[in-house]
Amino acid sequence: MITIITEHWGELLSGLGYTLGSSVIALIGSLVIGTVFALMEISTYKWVRGIGRTYVEIIRNIPLLVITMGFYVIVPTFFVKIDGFTAGTIGLMIYTSAFIAETIRAGIEAVSTGQMEGARSVGLTYSQAMIHIILPQAVKMVIPPLGNQFINLVKNSSVLAFVAGFDLMYQGKIIASTTFNTFDTYLAVGVFYLIITMPLSYLMRYLEKKWVTA
Amino acid sequence: MSMIEFHDVEKYYGKFHALKDINLTIDRGEVVTIIGPSGSGKSTLLRTINGLERISDGKLIVNNFDLADKKTNMNRIRKNVGMVFQHFNLYANKDVLDNITIGPELVLKRNKTEVEKEAMDLLDMVGLADKAHNYPAQLSGGQKQRVAIARSLAMQPRAILFDEPTSALDPEMIGDVLDVMQQIAKQGMTMVVVTHEMGFARKVGNRIVFMADGQILEDAHDVNAFFDNPQEPRAKEFLSKIINH
Numbered sequence: 221m222i223t224i225i226t227e228h229w230g231e232l233l234s235g236l237g238y239t240l241g242s243s244v245i246a247l248i249g250s251l252v253i254g255t256v257f258a259l260m261e262i263s264t265y266k267w268v269r270g271i272g273r274t275y276v277e278i279i280r281n282i283p284l285l286v287i288t289m290g291f292y293v294i295v296p297t298f299f300v301k302i303d304g305f306t307a308g309t310i311g312l313m314i315y316t317s318a319f320i321a322e323t324i325r326a327g328i329e330a331v332s333t334g335q336m337e338g339a340r341s342v343g344l345t346y347s348q349a350m351i352h353i354i355l356p357q358a359v360k361m362v363i364p365p366l367g368n369q370f371i372n373l374v375k376n377s378s379v380l381a382f383v384a385g386f387d388l389m390y391q392g393k394i395i396a397s398t399t400f401n402t403f404d405t406y407l408a409v410g411v412f413y414l415i416i417t418m419p420l421s422y423l424m425r426y427l428e429k430k431w432v433t434a
Numbered sequence: 435m436s437m438i439e440f441h442d443v444e445k446y447y448g449k450f451h452a453l454k455d456i457n458l459t460i461d462r463g464e465v466v467t468i469i470g471p472s473g474s475g476k477s478t479l480l481r482t483i484n485g486l487e488r489i490s491d492g493k494l495i496v497n498n499f500d501l502a503d504k505k506t507n508m509n510r511i512r513k514n515v516g517m518v519f520q521h522f523n524l525y526a527n528k529d530v531l532d533n534i535t536i537g538p539e540l541v542l543k544r545n546k547t548e549v550e551k552e553a554m555d556l557l558d559m560v561g562l563a564d565k566a567h568n569y570p571a572q573l574s575g576g577q578k579q580r581v582a583i584a585r586s587l588a589m590q591p592r593a594i595l596f597d598e599p600t601s602a603l604d605p606e607m608i609g610d611v612l613d614v615m616q617q618i619a620k621q622g623m624t625m626v627v628v629t630h631e632m633g634f635a636r637k638v639g640n641r642i643v644f645m646a647d648g649q650i651l652e653d654a655h656d657v658n659a660f661f662d663n664p665q666e667p668r669a670k671e672f673l674s675k676i677i678n679h
Contacts, residue, residue, distance in 0.1 A: 338523030338582075341484060342537035342589055343512040352536060356527045 221404040221411075228395050228408075235391030236412050242309045242387060243374045243416065249313040250373065254320025259350065261325045272321070279318035284379050287311045292383040308380035308387075316373045323365045327358030360431045367424030374417050388412050436495075437462045437593050437624045438483055443492035445478060445648075452478045454648040456492070460641075462592070465625045467635035467657075470645035471672055476628040479645070480595050483626065484508075484515045497592050513541055516586030516594040520601050522578040524570040524585070530557070531566040534585045542589070549588070556584040560614050576607025583614055593624035600631055612638075632677065636661055644669045 225232065260272030279287070288311030295302055302310075331354050339349035359366070381389035392409035396402045438460040445453035453475050460466055468476045481487040483496055485508035494501040497514045524533050534553040538544045557563045560580035570578055579599055586594050596615065600608045612631060616638045619625055629635060635642055635657065642660050644652040646668045654660035664670045 334519060334521050334523040335525060337486060338519065338525065340508075341486065341512055341517040341519075341523075342585065343509045343541040344537065345509055348540050352540070353525050353527065360527070 221407045224395065224399065224401060224404045224408050225411075228391075228399075231391045231395060232388070232408065232412055235386065235388035235409075236415065238305060238380070238385060238390075239374070239377050239387040239413075240416060242305065242312065242377045242380055242385065246309050246313040246316060246377065247370055247373055250316035250320050250369075253313065253317035255324055255355070257317065257321035258324035258328060261321065262328055276318045276321050279314060280322070282315075284311065284315045284376055285382060287315050288379050288383055304384035305380065305386060308377070308383045308385040312373065312377055312379065316369060316376070319369050319372075320366070323362050323369060324355075324358060326365075327362035328354060330361050331357045363424065363428045363431060367421070367428070370424065371417050371421055374420065375413065378413075435462050436460065437464075437497060438626070439493070439495040440479075441493040441495075443482070443494055444490050445475075445482065445487065446490045452648050453482070453489070456650060458643065458650060458653065460593075460624065460626065462624050463622045464641055465619045465623075465639045466627070466641045466643060467639040468626065468628045468643045468645060469630070469632070469635060469672070470651075474645040475648040476645050477597050478648075480517075480597050480626060480628050483593075483595055484512050484517055486517075509541070513589060514592045516589055516591040518579070518582050518586055518594060518596045518599050520598040522570070522575070522582045522602075524578055524582055526570055529567050529569050530562065530573070530581050533570070533581060534588045537585065537589050553584070553588055556587055557581075559617070560584050561610070574607060575603045576610050579603065579607075579611045580614055583611070583618070587618070591623075593626065594618070596625065596627040596629065598628050598630070600629065630676065632661070632673075644672070646672070 257272050257275055260268050261276065263269050263272070288308050291302070291311045292304060292307035295307065335353055335357065336349055339353045340346070344352070377387060378389035380387040381393055384390065388409055392405050396405040399405065436459050438458070440456045440458040443453055443456040444451070456479065468479065470476050478487055482489050482494060482501070485501055489502055492502065496511055499506050499511050501511065525536070528536065531550065531553055534556060535546070535549045538549040539546060554563060554566065557566055560583060562577055562580055565573060565577060565581070570581070573581065599615070600611050603611065608631070612634050615625070615627070615634070619638050627634070627639070639657055640655070642654050642657050643650055644664070644666065651666045652660065652664065652669050661673065664673055
């Protein structure tokens with residue numbers, strides 16, 4: 221494994237960069253999109269709730285690979301030309317957003333209704349109350365499941381390999397097919413994934429201790 | 435001048451008739467206590483005044499705003515009518531000072547340092563200046579309720595609604611909260627208080643409303659006369675039950 225890492229250091233490092241880049245973009249994007257759909261799911265308007273619910277149910281029940289392939293094949297055919305990295309990252313973002321929407325919705329529903337009433341009673345609007353009072357409490361409450369989603373997201377980014385996204389898994393496939401040392405190559409790839417996921421895992425645990433128990 | 439006017443107000447939850455033909459006019463500066471058995475509609479009545487519950491029929495005028503009109507902006511009413519809840523409803527993610535300042539800052543768009551200075555004065559008034567940077571979870575029930583009152587006062591409202599403000603408190607905490615309420619009453623604030631504290635109703639209130647089954651059965655301006663000699667049999671029964679214990 222050491223020889224693989226030393227001989228293909230450049231490719232692995234580049235793969236790590238693409239994986240990290242895709243994960244960070246997808247994470248931020250899915251958090252924003254997920255929060256929007258979570259808010260739609262709890263809307264007082266029936267049709268808004270309907271749209272939110274439909275989005276979540278459809279997206280989370282289709283395999284990630286299918287969604288990603290969809291973006292890779294359909295978008296360039298009918299709209300604009302996008303590369304594998306972009307298609308993969310968008311697919312990952314959309315797929316994860318459905319799970320994040322469900323997580324955040326559960327968090328919002330766990331915040332007592334008194335918090336909203338307290339905020340509305342001093343004249344805050346619904347969105348002010350959401351932004352300043354409800355969402356901060358909801359997110360804190362769902363830090364542990366949110367951490368799971370983030371770690372899954374990083375690991376799921378390996379889907380980029382199927383659409384030529386230059387990520388870790390993609391580089392691993394190429395190295396394995398040229399060196400024929402499949403075992404050591406994927407062992408090295410696994411270690412590189414751990415370099416991202418382990419600190420992320422510890423960060424989420426740290427936040428959990430700091431916020432959830434406060 | 436009247437602050438709150440109910441005219442033939444009805445409120446339904448589905449088929450349940452929660453408020454029946456409510457007619458009540460509350461003048462500025464009045465301290466009205468609403469008493470009655472649980473489930474009689476006291477809290478519902480209170481919550482309609484700042485639009486937390488919408489009325490089903492009739493007319494409700496608060497601070498010259500028509501609450502039955504769908505076009506009325508509820509936030510403009512809530513700016514002028516504060517509310518203190520049984521379970522305090524302090525923002526768990528904000529410290530005591532921020533709990534008080536967020537309303538004036540976001541709703542009244544006032545200057546932060548100015549608002550903070552006023553908030554400290556209010557905390558001083560309720561005896562909690564040293565708790566400004568504590569979080570609600572670190573306070574006792576009585577302290578939380580006093581912060582909630584300060585939060586309501588920070589908006590400089592025309593009236594404050596109190597929904598059983600002492601019902602969730604330990605007995606030894608009740609006095610502190612009632613003292614603060616009495617102080618506010620003395621300053622001429624219009625107050626509508628749903629309570630089981632008959633001492634407060636008698637000492638501080640200058641009017642008492644007795645409700646049962648969603649109706650106002652007695653509306654007495656002479657509070658002592660009401661307690662000494664209630665007219666309604668239901669009021670008599672209610673008073674005998676709570677005062678003999």
